[in-house]
Structure formats: C-alpha cells, structure tokens
Amino acid sequence: MAPLPKRKRSKSSKGHHKSHNALSPVSMGNCPNCGSVKAPHRACQACGYYNGRQVIKVGTPEAE
Ligand SMILES: [Zn+2]
Numbered sequence: 001m002a003p004l005p006k007r008k009r010s011k012s013s014k015g016h017h018k019s020h021n022a023l024s025p026v027s028m029g030n031c032p033n034c035g036s037v038k039a040p041h042r043a044c045q046a047c048g049y050y051n052g053r054q055v056i057k058v059g060t061p062e063a064e
Contacts, residue, residue: 009017031038033049043050048058 027040028037029040030036031044031047031049033044033052034047036044036046038044038046043055046058048054048056050056
C-alpha cells in the first residue's frame with residue numbers, strides 16, 4: 001500500500017500552499033552590439049554576438 005494523505009486538502013489550504021509557486025518573470029537584456037532584446041549569458045539571436053565577438057552564424061540558410 002502506498003502512503004496516501006489522510007484527508008483531502010481544502011481549497012483554502014491548497015491556495016496558501018500554491019501561493020509560493022508563482023513563476024518569476026523572465027529577465028531580458030539588450031544586446032550591446034545590435035540593441036535587440038536577448039537573454040542574459042546567451043549569444044544574441046539577432047546578430048550572433050557574445051562578449052564582443054560573433055560566436056554563432058546568423059542569416060545563413062538552414063541547409064548547408
Ligand atoms: Zn545582437
């Protein structure tokens with residue numbers, strides 16, 4: 001037999017418990033190279049730059 005809760009958790013109790021489960025908003029910064037919005041500690045999706053140099057190719061066709 002698996003251990004099971006003795007009683008149903010009330011809506012109020014569940015609400016109080018779940019009040020700490022909110023997701024924090026995703027923080028975004030601006031690319032110092034092109035100025036578009038990008039995630040911190042990740043290469044820019046628009047220009048492919050990170051830490052002052054191009055690290056990923058952008059604008060190239062999918063098939064190479
Ligand atoms: Zn950029």
